[in-house]
Amino acid sequence: MPSWKLVSGLFIGFVGSLVALVGVGYAMVSIPNENVAAKSQNNVYYWADGKQMVATGTGVNRQNVSIDQIPDAMQWAVISAENKSFYQDSGVDPMGIARAVVNMARGGQTQGGSTITQQYVKNTYLSQQQTVTRKLRELFISIKVGTKLKKSQILQGYLNTSYFGRGAYGIQAAAQTYYGKNAVDLTPSQCAVLASLLKGPTYFDPAGNADLDPSATATANKKRSQERWRWILEQMHNDHHLSDADYRKAIAQYPMPDGRKATKGMTGQISYLVDTAKKYVLAHSDITEADFDRGGYQIKTTFEKDKVNELSAAVKKIQKERIDPKRRDLDKYVQFGAASVRPNNGAIVALYGGDGYENGHFTNNADTSGVPVGSTWKPFVLAAAMEYGTYRSGGQGISPLSKYNGNDHLKVMKPDGSYYLNKDNSTFYQNNESPRRWGYISLRKAMEQSINTPFVQLGVDVGMTHVRDVARSAGILSDSMSQDLNPSFAIGTSTPSAIRMADAYATFAASGKHADPYSVTSVKKDGEEVQGFTKPQVTTAMPANVANNVTDVLENVIQNGTGFNAKALGRTAAGKTGTTDSNKSAWFVGYTQQLSTSVAMFRENPKDHELLSMNGTAGVPSIHGGDIPTSVWTEYMKAALQGKNDPGFPDATEIGKVQDEAGAPSPTPTVSITPSPSPSDSPSPSPSATSPSPSPSASDTCQWNWGNGCNGNGNGNGGADTGGVDGGTSPAPTVTDTTGTGGNTRGNGNGNGNGGIFAGPTG
The missing domain is CATH 1.10.3810.10 (Biosynthetic peptidoglycan transglycosylase-like)
Structure with a gap:
């Protein structure tokens, strides 16, 4: 039997060893770094009113x-x-x-x-x-x-x-x-x-x-x-x-929880709202995408839930009424993109980006480029003419009452008196939708009926660089504009996003004041405000009376022209329709003083993202900006402005001098105009590729279709040239967004077999 001393010694030794072991273990084990999962949080997005929109950004809902x-x-x-x-x-x-x-x-x-x-x-x-x-x-x-x-x-x-x-x-x-x-x-x-x-x-x-x-x-x-x-x-x-x-x-009563489940993915328009806000955050801060995706940020947006829902509902309603892909193959792959911006502020209050991530549509149609804007570009040409004048006006702005030839199939003259040529050295002719003989009409009338030939010649006379600069000042990003400033630049070969078009027209609504579009008002992390999200500064993009005169002309587009369907809004509004070459896209951009909204409609091949013609879509020969896009715009604006007052627009005072185009008869002959039964802004064939000639050909001495022997057949009907044979496409479009950074590309321009390097949206 072991002695008590031995037992006591063993026990004390065991306890001492245990204490020592615990001490060593305590000393050796340090507090490790937090798990990545424990630190991961969701990014939480909030509506403009401060209510939570969605929590997303990581795999952990925290x-x-x-x-x-x-x-x-x-x-x-x-x-x-x-x-x-x-x-x-x-x-x-x-x-x-x-x-x-x-x-x-x-x-x-x-x-x-x-x-x-x-x-x-x-x-x-x-x-x-x-x-x-x-x-x-x-x-x-x-x-x-x-x-x-x-x-x-x-x-x-x-x-x-x-x-x-x-x-x-x-x-x-x-x-x-x-x-x-x-x-x-x-x-x-x-x-x-x-x-x-x-x-x-x-x-x-x-x-x-x-x-x-x-x-x-x-x-x-x-x-x-x-x-x-x-x-x-x-x-x-x-x-x-x-x-x-x-x-x-x-x-007293068991509080039954809601039946909803945790958010596992973004659905409906939420996905596109988050996409837009995230891009804005990354572009306006030093936050890296990796840091942002680790979460923990609270992002307050400018988006208004009711308006987002109203815009989505407007698209869905008109889409259901007019588009039936199960019955018509040409209704397949139709898409919409839309955005709504506050003038004199820049806040994006609503957008429509597509059918939703849950339906496999991951491209934000409201915030990407690739869809040519067509005739919705013409107001920038008119604004440039009123601000800078033409090469013949000595720098003095010209009046929207100035007259240009509105006939179809006209030659386009350079300031040096020569004409634009096709690459085979044949004469280039600009076409309208129809061969109707409008004669010399005011720019106001040409805008009302969305006639191409006056604005193509006006753009050349003003200088396409001035047109580009006015568009840029109004809010259009440079990288979404056609780099080739050929005649078709004046009729909408550029491909800005729906957000940027709504913002640019908001500049007209705000009498020339412009603010960059923004989607985020504040960002916080760990209770601390992240810098860089102050509201964009409002600047003067153009003289107030220039903008007000553009608005006056665009009011007439709705009252008497291609935008007549927007009259159903029932309040003062201005806007412009746009349809592009081969009917590959259709737009309506319009505004009141409270809201500026753009709506784009197009078809896109899902395999290669090429734009497809909408000829035959919705069971009609062609889709115009004044048709389905205007109906969507009107439906949304009715709901968004319900209960709001109608402030109208500031009066436009007389501006510039009446400066008719070169070659116009003096005095200008009176031309009898019979209104079309249903005005439209449909496309016309676009010009073919050209190599501009330094000088006019000997036969090009007769300007427009006035007098015997002009342009071919002695009766003023113009020449026989069809506008070229080379087709061609516009430069491949690139993404655009509210920041000028990032995104996806779409489309391949909009040329057809008649277009050539001038391939331009028309109408």
Whole structure:
């Protein structure tokens, strides 16, 4: 038998060794860095009114909040249910850990008994793997964390990292997922329900999780949830964390959570709103995409929920009425893009980007280029003429009452008197939609009826660089404009986004004042404001009277011209239709003083993203900007402006001098014009490739279709040239957005067999 001294020595040695082992273990185990998953959060986007739009950006639905944003009732609900001695203990439960270690050593699972500190350590610093090693590390780290962090910090961390089910990590995500509100607004009764989920959301979510476990039916789970909810409230009351009155109020009725699930993906227009806002954030800050995608940002946008819904509803309504891809093959692949901007501000209040990510449409049609704008470009030509004049006016702006030849199939004269030629040196002719003989008409009338020939010649007379500069000042990005400033530049070969077109027309609505379009008003991270999101500065893009005169002319487009369908809006408005070469796109851009909105319609081959003709789409020969796009615009603007006043527009005062084009008879002959039965802005064949000639040919001495012998046949009908044979396409379009950076390309321009390098949208 060993002596008592030996036994005592062995016992003391064992205890000493154990103490030494614990000491060494404690010294060797340091507090590791936080898990990436524990630090990952969602980026939360908010509507303009401050209400949450969506939480997205990472695979984890989490938004951390500070302890002062977590109700006392939620804190005490967790403490009363999980760890009553939280504020007194050292952060560990030795007996609970011993039970867990023994159970795992026997091949079983861990058991309960962990303190809030231990659970916080497991969530934040360790994996969820259930092993003896992990449990021992948890012990040592918990002790160290307990000595380094305040109890409020530990509780905050625990409630921000715990899993509440439905994909929601943390109390803020749980509050939004189960009750559709922020954590700070939770009632004590709701707090008790959420606290019950920490015991196991699979079995305590009242919506049920039978797909995970057949025993977790909605009925069974609701019963379990109600029992634990009642027990937690009793514990809070017994622990003096709920007064008698608050307890009676909380226990009176079980607060059934919402049935919705956590957001797993963006649907509808939300996907495009987030896409636009994210690009804006990255372009206006030093935040890298990798940092942004790690989450934790709160982004307040300019988007107004009601207007987004109204714009989407307008597209869907008209689409349902007019487009039937099941019955007509030519209705397949029709797409829309639209945007609505506040004049004199630049805030993007609504956009329509497509059918939604859930339907496989990942390109934001409102914020990418590639769709030529056609005749919606003509107002920039007119504005340039009123501001800069022509080479014949000596720098003095010209009046919209100036007359240009509106006949079809006309030669285009350069300032040096020569004419543009096709690449085979034949004479180039600009065409209209129809051979109608308009004769010399005012620019105002030409805009009203969307006639091409006057604006092509006007653009040359003003100088395409001036047209480009005016468009740029109004808000069009340089990289979305055609780089070849040939005659067709004047009739819309450029491909700006719907956002940029709405913003540029907003410059007319605001009497020449321009603000860059923006979609984000503030960004926060960890409660701190990120710099760079002040509202864009309003600048003067053009003289006020130039803009007001453009508006006056565009009001007439709606009242008497191709935009007549917009009269159904029933209030003062201005706008312009646009249809492009081969009918590959159709636009309407219009505005009041309150809103400027653009709508684009096009067909696109889903395989190669080439634009397709819309001839025959919707069961009609061709789609015009004054048709379906104008109907969408009108439907949306009616809803968006309902109940708003009609401020009209500032009066336009007389501007510039009447400067008729070169070669116009003096005095200008009176031309009798019979109104068309239904004005349209349809396309005409575009010119073919040219190599501009330095001088006119000897036969080109007769200007327009006046007098015998001019342009070929002696009766003023023009020559026989069809406009070229080379076809060609415009330069490949590139992406554009609210920032001038990033995105996807679309389309291949809009030339057809008649177009050549001038291939231009017309009408």
